[in-house]
Amino acid sequence: MPIDELDGRVIELFAAEPRVGVLEASRRLGVARGTVQARLDRLARDGVIGGFGPDIDPAALGYGVTAFVTLQIRQSRGQGQGGHDPVGEGLARIPEVIEAHTITGPGDMFCRIVARSNTDLQRVIDAVVDVAGVERASSVISLATQVPYRTLPLVRAAVEA
Amino acid sequence: MPIDELDGRVIELFAAEPRVGVLEASRRLGVARGTVQARLDRLARDGVIGGFGPDIDPAALGYGVTAFVTLQIRQSRGQGQGGHDPVGEGLARIPEVIEAHTITGPGDMFCRIVARSNTDLQRVIDAVVDVAGVERASSVISLATQVPYRTLPLVRAAVEA
DNA sequence: ATTCCACTGTACAAGTTGCTCAGTGACCTG
DNA sequence: CAGGTCACTGAGCAACTTGTACAGTGGAAT
Numbered sequence: 547m548p549i550d551e552l553d554g555r556v557i558e559l560f561a562a563e564p565r566v567g568v569l570e571a572s573r574r575l576g577v578a579r580g581t582v583q584a585r586l587d588r589l590a591r592d593g594v595i596g597g598f599g600p601d602i603d604p605a606a607l608g609y610g611v612t613a614f615v616t617l618q619i620r621q622s623r624g625q626g627q628g629g630h631d632p633v634g635e636g637l638a639r640i641p642e643v644i645e646a647h648t649i650t651g652p653g654d655m656f657c658r659i660v661a662r663s664n665t666d667l668q669r670v671i672d673a674v675v676d677v678a679g680v681e682r683a684s685s686v687i688s689l690a691t692q693v694p695y696r697t698l699p700l701v702r703a704a705v706e707a
Numbered sequence: 708m709p710i711d712e713l714d715g716r717v718i719e720l721f722a723a724e725p726r727v728g729v730l731e732a733s734r735r736l737g738v739a740r741g742t743v744q745a746r747l748d749r750l751a752r753d754g755v756i757g758g759f760g761p762d763i764d765p766a767a768l769g770y771g772v773t774a775f776v777t778l779q780i781r782q783s784r785g786q787g788q789g790g791h792d793p794v795g796e797g798l799a800r801i802p803e804v805i806e807a808h809t810i811t812g813p814g815d816m817f818c819r820i821v822a823r824s825n826t827d828l829q830r831v832i833d834a835v836v837d838v839a840g841v842e843r844a845s846s847v848i849s850l851a852t853q854v855p856y857r858t859l860p861l862v863r864a865a866v867e868a
Numbered sequence: 869a870t871t872c873c874a875c876t877g878t879a880c881a882a883g884t885t886g887c888t889c890a891g892t893g894a895c896c897t898g
Numbered sequence: 899c900a901g902g903t904c905a906c907t908g909a910g911c912a913a914c915t916t917g918t919a920c921a922g923t924g925g926a927a928t
Contacts, residue, residue: 596762602858634853641860692795697763699802
């Protein structure tokens with residue numbers, strides 16, 4: 547996954563102004579249109595750029611409360627890549643579970659959830675705990691976002707390498 | 708932030724196939740082009756859609772290891788909305804810190820970091836701990852992603868409401 | 869009834885996309 | 899060092915999309 551300097555500039559430009567087209571981008575970057583197109587295609591093919599999906603803000607949708615929940619899972623069986631994972635599926639069924647990971651620690655999981663209010667959060671946590679296999683859940687609430695989710699610095703760092 | 712059914716369908720369509728243009732979208736949704744345009748403008752103005760940035764995959768960039776770190780901060784002063792936040796700024800200076808939040812708990816913070824390998828993770832954690840004000844850091848590593856970051860179910864839920 | 873508003877359908881100029889092609893320079897390899 | 903490969907450039911062209919405007923329709927609120 548060799549990201550060169552031009553790749554970096556392409557990504558930065560499209561991250562900063564997603565609405566610019568390929569032609570306009572080529573003008574700004576000082577390269578031919580075909581080159582930008584080729585880089586974009588390659589970045590997409592290599593999976594570096596997953597797509598240009600709309601960035602939805604849960605807060606603007608009314609889900610202003612974010613919480614991080616650590617789950618303790620009943621260990622029925624190692625859920626390696628083999629069998630399906632009932633807990634993950636159960637969590638996926640809850641819309642407010644925005645993200646879920648298996649983490650280090652004996653049968654632990656970690657997820658990010660959102661809710662409309664602190665009261666609503668209780669409802670969501672209850673739903674999470676109700677998922678079959680979940681033993682305990684401990685949650686912390688996000689009070690403020692110091693660093694919003696970002697990947698640009700990473701791109702820059704990857705370019706240097 | 709009233710999201711109606713058409714808004715939901717617009718978002719879903721653009722989330723599923725970001726490359727479709729406004730005209731093609733209007734055809735698929737069975738509405739006039741101007742309507743799609745108007746909805747998109749309104750959703751963007753209201754902040755529901757932040758933009759159409761490229762989705763960068765840290766793993767494809769070589770950052771295959773994700774970890775969640777809970778920080779204990781030396782409480783010099785309440786870092787309310789007033790004064791600047793030195794710890795947040797310090798963390799923002801580390802490219803591998805992908806996200807950081809202040810959380811419930813006396814002076815605690817939570818952040819997501821990535822690294823190239825488990826060895827590299829040590830380097831990143833060291834950098835985090837070196838940030839002035841950070842007392843302790845405890846981290847867990849993400850082993851697998853059960854539910855990748857998503858917002859679509861939320862959109863659907865918001866439409867129902 | 870009147871006004872407001874969102875939506876439709878149409879129109880047109882200007883711009884963009886997808887594609888192709890020939891030419892150039894860099895780099896590796898036999 | 900000739901030959902091949904590869905990425906990039908710049909140009910051309912048809913098909914399509916965008917931005918914008920405008921008149922008409924129907925529902926909802928006043």
